[in-house]
Amino acid sequence: MNFRIPFHRVNWVNTSFLFVITTLGVIAAPIFLYLHDLNWIMWSMFAFYMIATGLSITLGYHRLFSHLSFKAKWPVRLGTLIFGACAFENSVLHWASDHRRHHKHTDHDEDPYDITKGFFWAHIGWILFKLDAEQPMDNVKDLRRDSLVRFQDKFYVLIAFVAGLIFPAVVGYFAMGGMVGALAGFLVVGALRVVLVQQSTFFINSLCHCVGNQPYSTRCSARDSWIMALVTYGEGYHNYHHEFQHDYRNGVKPWNFDPTKWSIMLLHKLGLVSDLRRVATSKIVAAEMKEAQRKAEVRLAELAAQDGTLCEHAVAKVNELIEKLKENINEFETSFSESLESSRETLKRWRRETRALMSGLGELRLRSA
Numbered sequence: 168m169n170f171r172i173p174f175h176r177v178n179w180v181n182t183s184f185l186f187v188i189t190t191l192g193v194i195a196a197p198i199f200l201y202l203h204d205l206n207w208i209m210w211s212m213f214a215f216y217m218i219a220t221g222l223s224i225t226l227g228y229h230r231l232f233s234h235l236s237f238k239a240k241w242p243v244r245l246g247t248l249i250f251g252a253c254a255f256e257n258s259v260l261h262w263a264s265d266h267r268r269h270h271k272h273t274d275h276d277e278d279p280y281d282i283t284k285g286f287f288w289a290h291i292g293w294i295l296f297k298l299d300a301e302q303p304m305d306n307v308k309d310l311r312r313d314s315l316v317r318f319q320d321k322f323y324v325l326i327a328f329v330a331g332l333i334f335p336a337v338v339g340y341f342a343m344g345g346m347v348g349a350l351a352g353f354l355v356v357g358a359l360r361v362v363l364v365q366q367s368t369f370f371i372n373s374l375c376h377c378v379g380n381q382p383y384s385t386r387c388s389a390r391d392s393w394i395m396a397l398v399t400y401g402e403g404y405h406n407y408h409h410e411f412q413h414d415y416r417n418g419v420k421p422w423n424f425d426p427t428k429w430s431i432m433l434l435h436k437l438g439l440v441s442d443l444r445r446v447a448t449s450k451i452v453a454a455e456m457k458e459a460q461r462k463a464e465v466r467l468a469e470l471a472a473q474d475g476t477l478c479e480h481a482v483a484k485v486n487e488l489i490e491k492l493k494e495n496i497n498e499f500e501t502s503f504s505e506s507l508e509s510s511r512e513t514l515k516r517w518r519r520e521t522r523a524l525m526s527g528l529g530e531l532r533l534r535s536a
């Protein structure tokens with residue numbers, strides 16, 4: 168095996184920090200938990216930090232600052248900037264700049280976490296190794312106008328260490344008693360929580376581009392997976408997100424597990440956020456219909472090119488459903504150009520016929536000649 172590490176490109180600051188924090192979180196914290204019991208105050212603080220830090224990345228860094236999918240009052244911006252820093256994923260300016268480039272150049276060389284360079288690169292490799300040239304931060308000029316964002320960028324390291332590691336240790340010292348309590352705060356609420364939240368974010372860049380299905384588009388590698396949604400605070404519906412990146416929802420269906428979306432809805436009810444951006448349901452269903460039609464046509468062509476005969480009845484059924492979908496797409500485009508809302512019944516029919524086409528595809532079997 169020819170595997171050489173390009174040492175001249177290693178980002179030693181990032182690599183050393185990630186190595187130390189991951190070792191503390193994965194090895195030292197479990198040993199500590201085996202030897203010592205944590206009291207309810209410490210477990211509550213751990214749960215609070217897991218939720219606050221994780222949501223600050225998904226709701227704050229991602230949907231608010233990177234995609235501007237809603238507007239937020241200063242307490243929400245300040246809170247997500249402070250707890251977002253506690254995840255040790257850089258300042259929001261750098262994070263959003265990388266993320267906007269990811270969306271603009273998905274699966275291409277300029278994509279910072281380009282999955283075509285392999286799972287390891289997309290997951291963590293891009294953080295460990297320096298790019299040949301430092302990328303310009305010219306895509307976050309809008310964010311620089313926010314004084315809170317500028318403040319966080321300037322004091323990011325200080326905020327991250329004080330709020331993310333030192334403060335939990337100080338609380339532990341008083342809440343659990345002495346140095347054992349301080350160590351509990353530092354190792355469990357600090358290091359272990361940082362590792363869990365970081366891995367959750369890293370999975371979005373790696374596994375969410377490999378695992379799951381693509382109901383909205385196959386233009387890029389992004390995929391939808393409810394399993395990934397469970398470990399990424401709802402960001403696992405990544406195929407939808409790449410197709411409609413400005414929507415404040417990732418799990419767009421009411422039953423999709425998307426705690427980030429629910430938190431935004433709650434903050435909206437409390438009057439702390441406004442101007443939630445949503446893609447019209449007809450547009451979403453139209454994307455699903457176009458993708459189903461494309462998949463059906465590709466499958467039919469594949470089977471036609473192979474030796475053997477297809478069940479004529481199944482082919483006729485699939486062709487009939489493709490024609491129906493084409494009519495529906497035309498219907499959508501006419502109503503969209505005339506700015507008309509499609510009725511609930513129409514949307515239901517479109518969805519029903521899309522589902523029928525997808526299950527009809529499963530019935531297409533090749534019989535040997």
Ligand SMILES: [Zn+2]
Pocket residue numbers: 269371372376389405409
């Ligand atoms: Zn992505």
Ligand SMILES: [Zn+2]
Pocket residue numbers: 229233234266270408412
């Ligand atoms: Zn995004």
